[in-house]
Amino acid sequence: xxxxxxxxxxxxxxxxxxxxxxxxxxxxxxxxxxxxxxxxxxxxxxxxxxxxxxxxxxxxxxxxxxxxxxxxxxxxxxxxxxxxxxxxxxxxxxxxxxxxxxxxxxxxxxxxxxxxxxxxxxxxxxxxxxxxxxxxxxxxxxxxxxxxxxxxxxxxxxxxxxxxxxxxxxxxxxxxxxxxxxxxxxxxxxxxxxxxxxxxxxxxxxxxxxxxxxxxxxxxxxxxxxxxxxxxxxxxxxxxxxxxxxxxxxxxxxxxxxxxxxxxxxxxxxxxxxxxxxxxxxxxxxxxxxxxxxxxxxxxxxxxxxxxxxxxxxxxxxxxxxxxxxxxxxxxxxxxxxxxxxxxxxxxxxxxxxxxxxxxxxxxxxx
Amino acid sequence: xxxxxxxxxxxxxxxxxxxxxxxxxxxxxxxxxxxxxxxxxxxxxxxxxxxxxxxxxxxxxxxxxxxxxxxxxxxxxxxxxxxxxxxxxxxxxxxxxxxxxxxxxxxxxxxxxxxxxxxxxxxxxxxxxxxxxxxxxxxxxxxxxxxxxxxxxxxxxxxxxxxxxxxxxxxxxxxxxxxxxxxxxxxxxxxxxxxxxxxxxxxxxxxxxxxxxxxxxxxxxxxxxxxxxxxxxxxxxxxxxxxxxxxxxxxxxxxxxxxxxxxxxxxxxxxxxxxxxxxxxxxxxxxxxxxxxxxx
Numbered sequence: 001x002x003x004x005x006x007x008x009x010x011x012x013x014x015x016x017x018x019x020x021x022x023x024x025x026x027x028x029x030x031x032x033x034x035x036x037x038x039x040x041x042x043x044x045x046x047x048x049x050x051x052x053x054x055x056x057x058x059x060x061x062x063x064x065x066x067x068x069x070x071x072x073x074x075x076x077x078x079x080x081x082x083x084x085x086x087x088x089x090x091x092x093x094x095x096x097x098x099x100x101x102x103x104x105x106x107x108x109x110x111x112x113x114x115x116x117x118x119x120x121x122x123x124x125x126x127x128x129x130x131x132x133x134x135x136x137x138x139x140x141x142x143x144x145x146x147x148x149x150x151x152x153x154x155x156x157x158x159x160x161x162x163x164x165x166x167x168x169x170x171x172x173x174x175x176x177x178x179x180x181x182x183x184x185x186x187x188x189x190x191x192x193x194x195x196x197x198x199x200x201x202x203x204x205x206x207x208x209x210x211x212x213x214x215x216x217x218x219x220x221x222x223x224x225x226x227x228x229x230x231x232x233x234x235x236x237x238x239x240x241x242x243x244x245x246x247x248x249x250x251x252x253x254x255x256x257x258x259x260x261x262x263x264x265x266x267x268x269x270x271x272x273x274x275x276x277x278x279x280x281x282x283x284x285x286x287x288x289x290x291x292x293x294x295x296x297x298x299x300x301x302x303x304x305x306x307x308x309x310x311x312x313x314x315x316x317x318x319x320x321x322x323x324x325x326x327x328x329x330x331x332x333x334x335x336x337x338x339x340x341x342x343x344x345x346x347x348x349x350x351x352x353x354x355x356x357x358x359x360x361x362x363x364x365x366x367x
Numbered sequence: 368x369x370x371x372x373x374x375x376x377x378x379x380x381x382x383x384x385x386x387x388x389x390x391x392x393x394x395x396x397x398x399x400x401x402x403x404x405x406x407x408x409x410x411x412x413x414x415x416x417x418x419x420x421x422x423x424x425x426x427x428x429x430x431x432x433x434x435x436x437x438x439x440x441x442x443x444x445x446x447x448x449x450x451x452x453x454x455x456x457x458x459x460x461x462x463x464x465x466x467x468x469x470x471x472x473x474x475x476x477x478x479x480x481x482x483x484x485x486x487x488x489x490x491x492x493x494x495x496x497x498x499x500x501x502x503x504x505x506x507x508x509x510x511x512x513x514x515x516x517x518x519x520x521x522x523x524x525x526x527x528x529x530x531x532x533x534x535x536x537x538x539x540x541x542x543x544x545x546x547x548x549x550x551x552x553x554x555x556x557x558x559x560x561x562x563x564x565x566x567x568x569x570x571x572x573x574x575x576x577x578x579x580x581x582x583x584x585x586x587x588x589x590x591x592x593x594x595x596x597x598x599x600x601x602x603x604x605x606x607x608x609x610x611x612x613x614x615x616x617x618x619x620x621x622x623x624x625x626x627x628x629x630x631x632x633x634x635x636x637x638x639x640x641x642x643x644x645x646x647x648x649x650x651x652x653x654x655x656x657x658x659x660x661x662x663x
Contacts, residue, residue, distance in 0.1 A: 059557055080563030092558040096576040105572075106562035161562070 001070050001164040001197050003033040003056065008065035010051050010221075025051040027221040029065070033199065033214075038191045040208030040229075041201045043218035044244070049201045050169055052218070056199065057084045057167050069164055080109075082165075085158030085196075089170040091150050093142040099153050100138040103128055106161045128156040131190055148179045152186070159194065166191070168200035172207060184211050205245045209233065217241050234349075239359035242283045242352055248312070248328070252321040254356070255282040260367060262353070265319045269296040270346055273367040280362060281321075281354040288350025289313070289327035291335065295343035299325055304337045311335060315342055400636035408632050420637035429609050430638060433619040436600075439525060440532060440615070441593040448533040449585055452540035457570070459541070460548045470545065477538035484535065485602020492516035492527050517604065524604065524613055532599050536592065540585050547581035548574065583657045587650060594646050597621065616642045 008029040011022045025048040033039050041049045054060040056067060058079035066075045074082050093102050103125040107116055116124070129135050132152035142150055151171060158166055171187065172180045188211040191198045202208050208215045209229040217224045217232065217240075225237045236242035242250050255264045258277045262270040289297075291313070299315035302324055306312075313327045313335060327344065329335065335342070348366035355362055400406055401420055403413035424430050459469055476484065491501045494515040503513035514520070516527045551574060559569045575582075597617035600608055608614035609622065616638065623635035 057561055059560065079561045084561060086558070086561045088554055088558060090554070092552075092554040094555060094558075094573060094576075096579075105559075105564075109563045109565065109568065157562075 002035045002068075003165060003197060003199075004066075004068040005029050005031045005033075005056070006066040006068070008052070008055060008067065009063050010048075010055055010060060011063045024221050026055065026062075029223055031216065031223065031226060033197060036195045036197055037213040038188065038211060039197075039199045040212035040215040041199060041218065042205055042208040042215050042244070043203065045203055046220075047218045048221040049203075049218050051221075053086075053167050053169055053199065053201050056165070057086050058082050083161075083163050085161065085163035085166045087151075087154045087158050087166075087168045087171050090174060091142075091154040093150055093153055093157070095142050097141075098138065099129070099134065099140050099142070099145070100125055102142065102153055103156050103160050106157060110161075124160055125156075128160040131159065131193065132156045132186070147175050148183055151175065151183060155187070155190065159190070159196070163196065166194075166196045166198040168198065170201055170203070172202070172204070180207070187211060206247055209245065217244060219244075236283075236352065237361055239281060239283065239354040239361075242354070246285060248286050248326045249322075250283045250285050250352075251325045251327070253282040253284070253317065254319045254321065255280050255353075257353075257364075262351075264297060265317070267296050267298065270348060270351065271367040273365040275353075275362065275364045278362075279356050281356045281359070283352040283354060284346060285350040286312075286326050286328040288347045289329065290345040290347060291329050291333050292343055292345040295345040297344045297346060298341050299344065301337075301339055301342045304335050306331070313342060397636045397639055400633055401640045403633055406633040413633070420633045421641070424634055424637045424641065427634075429614060429622075430616075430619050432609075432612060433614040433616050436525070436528075436613060437594060437596065437615045440529060440596055441590060443529045444532045444536065445586060445589040445593055447529075448536050449540060449582065449589060451533065452537050452544055452585070453582070455537075456541050456544035456548055457574075459545050470541075473541050474538045476535055477542070481535065481598050482602045485531070485599070488527065488531050488603055489517060494518070518611075521612055524611065527603060528600060528613060531603060532593065532596060535599065536589065540589070543581055543585060544578065547578040551577045579660065583653075583660075587653050590649050590653065591646055594642065594649070616645075 008026055009024070010026040011024050014021050014023075027048075029052060041052060043049045051060065055062050058074070058077060062075065066073060068074065069082065079086075094105065097105065100122070104121045107121045107124060110116065126135070126138075129138060132155050134149065134152050134156060137145065137149060142153065145153065151174070155168075155171075168187070172183055175183055184207055187198075187200070200208075200212075212229055214227060215229050215232055216226045219240050225232050225241045227235075232241065233245050236245065239252075243252070253264045255262055255269075256277075256279050257263075257272060257275055260272050260275070261268040262272050262280070262282065264282060297317070299317045302314045302316060304311060304313055309331060311329045311331050311333065313329055315325050315327070316323075317325055353362040353364055354360060402416050402418070404417060404419045405414040407413070455473060459466060459473070462469070492503075493500050494503060494513065494517070499507070499513045500516070502516065507513055514523050516523045555573050555577070556569060559573055564572070595617050596615050600613050600615055600618060604611040604613045607627070608618045609626075614622070620635045620638045620642070623631045623638060
């Protein structure tokens with residue numbers, strides 16, 4: 001099921017007389033989600049991603065704009081008629097019902113011709129449980145399950161009525177790190193297996209990047225960038241997106257372009273073409289540094305962290321906007337941990353220039 | 368001996384002493400009195416021991432009438448008041464405007480004095496030489512015959528007593544149930560809505576189970592409270608409840624001790640022990656039933 005969002009906007013009125021200003025949670029969101037894809041809705045907390053999800057599932061009504069599922073306009077349809085499955089952040093499993101009853105709950109709501117017999121319901125519930133590997137736990141109560149199991153019950157409950165769209169609201173945030181890794185693979189597998197168009201909301205960029213077909217980066221209700229994870233990572237449209245994606249995060253410097261050269265502080269670090277002289281904000285990915293004896297960028301070495309596969313060099317520079325600069329170097333390169341300074345050469349395709357005030361990306365050609 | 372343990376017991380000692388002196392000892396005492404025949408509290412003497420007190424009480428028509436009244440009161444008012452309170456609480460939690468005002472209005476009877484309210488009820492229901500009372504005026508307005516609710520037939524008096532009891536106990540139940548309803552996490556309702564659950568099913572399958580511990584609490588305390596009813600009847604029908612045929616078990620105990628026919632602590636003790644065993648039995652049954660139907 002293709003989902004089309006057209007100029008979707010949601011405003012919340014001011015809370016009281018003291019704060020009359022209305023809050024625009026989602027601002028002019030236009031996007032077409034192709035059928036059968038897994039979409040990650042990504043942004044810091046309070047950026048409107050959960051509101052966007054609630055608009056799609058129908059729990060909240062948009063102030064303006066339209067939502068289409070396939071060819072149907074569902075903008076004014078209440079959630080029960082939209083055919084969406086929703087997995088809540090804390091799962092919202094009914095604590096007084098067994099796993100089986102929780103999963104069959106949506107089926108028991110069906111009336112008339114759609115009504116299934118008890119056997120068919122149980123059969124469907126078992127199928128859903130099998131999909132999420134929950135067989136054998138059907139008689140337990142949610143409180144007797146681990147976080148990961150509860151999560152899977154919630155997914156099974158959302159899938160059992162074969163929804164047109166599956167929505168997941170921060171599905172992994174209540175799980176520990178190891179389980180999170182495992183469960184996100186699970187979600188990917190289940191989504192592939194069922195082919196249901198899936199949107200999931202997260203503030204964890206790694207999570208979104210690792211399993212999504214496409215990611216949507218949001219900030220303060222406004223969509224910043226939409227694209228395949230690698231594309232968005234490699235070609236961020238602005239400073240916010242560049243900063244938000246990637247661990248360790250991108251390193252930011254104050255710089256200046258003068259005479260077709262990029263300067264950071266007094267050092268000329270990179271020759272450039274086709275770019276007028278101006279002040280710029282420079283973003284360099286941690287993997288964009290090359291350790292070189294006579295490299296143009298000289299930083300004061302703080303420490304070297306060995307991580308096995310790579311070495312992380314932590315250093316400082318007077319023009320850096322971060323407290324420390326973190327660069328990731330191949331472990332085969334030897335770094336003297338007692339050295340005062342380290343010198344880097346920079347990989348041009350891992351280096352981005354942004355407008356210092358607006359944060360917009362400034363294109364350049366390395367010369 | 369474990370030092371920590373001693374300290375723990377030491378901290379518990381005041382409560383133990385207090386409860387022992389004012390609760391456990393009197394309870395045992397009442398139990399003992401109930402088997403002492405012809406006990407005289409002034410001379411502290413009794414003529415013999417046995418089950419005669421119980422036999423007397425159980426054959427006393429006033430006691431049987433009191434038991435009948437109490438049971439009718441319990442059976443009618445507990446389910447009725449709990450059900451009505453639930454209805455009102457659900458209605459209250461689904462309206463937004465004026466909710467606080469309604470909540471205050473519904474809570475007013477709780478802070479009002481029982482006897483004052485009884486007086487108001489008397490004015491509403493009583494038939495005197497000068498006035499038939501407001502309720503009778505209404506009945507006449509609809510073409511019915513006026514009934515003396517305070518001094519008339521048994522069913523009319525029972526009706527007033529039940530009506531009054533329901534009215535008095537409801538505010539507390541509404542208070543408890545509205546807060547129980549408010550404490551149900553709205554995420555469950557959202558989940559149910561997304562799954563297309565009809566409203567009635569949301570209520571029976573989600574709301575009721577979620578607030579079942581509170582309902583159960585109200586039923587148990589309601590039963591106990593109704594079994595111990597006394598002041599309500601006095602407020603409506605005066606102190607001579609036996610004559611009004613409106614006595615309750617607690618009223619009977621009181622009358623046996625201090626009333627006009629009083630001065631029989633042995634009979635009072637026997638009646639009190641019978642009441643105690645009835646309440647205990649009902650509460651145990653309640654607990655057994657609740658284990659099957661109350662969640663968490």
